[in-house]
Amino acid sequence: MTNAFVEKLRGFGPLSEQDDAALQAATTRARNYPRKHDLIREGDRPGPVFVMLKGWACRYKILPNGTRQVMAFMMPGDCCDLHINVLAYMDHGIQTITQATVATISHEEMTGMFDDHPKIAKAMYISQLVDEGTLRAWIVSMGRRSSIERVAHLMCELYLRARNVTACEEEQLVLPVTQALLADALGMTPVHINRVIKTLREAGAMMLSRGSLQIADPGKLVNIAGFDENYLHRRMRSVSA
Amino acid sequence: MTNAFVEKLRGFGPLSEQDDAALQAATTRARNYPRKHDLIREGDRPGPVFVMLKGWACRYKILPNGTRQVMAFMMPGDCCDLHINVLAYMDHGIQTITQATVATISHEEMTGMFDDHPKIAKAMYISQLVDEGTLRAWIVSMGRRSSIERVAHLMCELYLRARNVTACEEEQLVLPVTQALLADALGMTPVHINRVIKTLREAGAMMLSRGSLQIADPGKLVNIAGFDENYLHRRMRSVSA
DNA sequence: CGCTGGATTGACTCGGATCAAGTCGAGTGG
DNA sequence: CCACTCGACTTGATCCGAGTCAATCCAGCG
DSSP, rough: OOHHHHHHHEEEEEEEHHHHHHHHHHHHOEEEETTTTTTEEEESSOOOOEEEEOEEEEEEEOOSSSEEEEEEEEEETTTTOOOOOGSSSOSSEEEEEEEEEEEEEHHHHHHHHHHHHHHHHHHHHHHHHHHHHHHHHHHHHHHHOOOOHHHHHHHHHHHHHHHHOOOOOEEEEEEEOOHHHHHHTTSSSSSHHHHHHHHHHHTTTTHHHHEEESSHHHHHHHHHHHGGGGGGGOOOOSSOO | OOHHHHHHHTTSSSHHHHHHHHHHHOOEEEEEEEEEEEEEOTTTOEEEEEEEEOOOOOEEETTTSEEEEEEEEEEEEEBBBBBGGGGOOSSEEESSSSSSEEEEEHHHHHHHHHOOOOHHHHHHHHHHHHHHHOOOOOOHHHHHHHHHHHHHHHHHHHHHHHHHSSSOOTTEEEEOOOOHHHHHHTSSSHHHHHHHHHHHHHHSSEEEETEEEEEEEEEHHHHTTTOGGGGGGOOSSSSSS
């Protein structure tokens, strides 16, 4: 039984049985964390690479005025920067959103795996570039989309990403996010998030309640969001490098 | 005489003479481009890695409604993602802001250099992580800073980054950006950018006119911006990996 | 010269923030 | 089984930062 990380990387390119085994071996040493637990804080010295196996986490930064900005959601299969160890300190924190199972891969293990398994390396590079593209898409949302578009866009993204790693019935999906968290992620206030969600519900596009997202009308939602899934790079390069 | 790229990477860690020479050799094949020229467009198949030697460029994306969001400024010494070739298509474009000299490094050259010069590889990874941190800082700005703070923050960032690669007298610096471009970068309107710049000028913090930035009162500007240079990772890790 | 791209300023509007009360549901303990 | 609490969600009233629209200005330049 392969874990979410292996599953995700497989999606970026075929892996041999040996590759699978190596990945699996590297992610067996996992720990459980409660919700709202800091895996690493801003200013900390980076350690091993984190790999989410179960549960969600987010990258965030607290500003001097006390407000918080969430810059990324991490779900099962996601991992933090491969070369994180070359930096002297973290410029942001990573905190669990739900209870979570997280594996760590040491720097040595990582380099070893890269040397011995080029296909793993390539899949990880793709994964990292997708994460970067996601950051850019986030900037686009914050800069040029209205609040309704922003919320719809994020929902589209999370839906697509989550569906890649968790089986889910129809257009229904478990989204373990509070409205306050969404506000921190989208640069809005919880109050306004609430109103926007209401609008989207009344428009018949989607419903979000008690940690569960239901896409009522995918076409309508995508349309509102102006969503273009390109940046998630799910369509792969045909000719391998 | 070494170019801006070599200079910048040196700042991330000591390089041997051989490293220097290899970098220099890889970036001799350079071309000139006029301003407002697309080096690569959204949807294009990624080619070689771009390295800015002279002039500025930006990463951008045009939305369906015609508005534009700039997601990064590239100045001499900056380069685009190392592993860009593993993706099937670009999810954003890169366009010159000024007339520019740009070198390209092929994928083969890149891998060769990584294998033969581990110090170069490390410096490039740091550089890439800094770029990523910059993207996150951008998100923080868009999400949680007021327009005045945003403008001040960007000016602080550009000033620090530019001072690393170009010698400049005092707190004076050439910033080849129009107010419209700043608007596209900061998610505001040109009109409002103009008013904010006026406010900052009247506050005695900085002056920006005709492509030249003058920091009148660095302390004041940093204070307004809530600027924390951590994310640029100029303080290096003492113990090498 | 007059043209053009950029900068500037004013008047008005509006999206989202802010402030302030609730409501609802899942515990939890008596 | 009910009262209490607490975190999350809702809703209304009001305010303000930034957008919009529309002139005008200005410098460089063919």
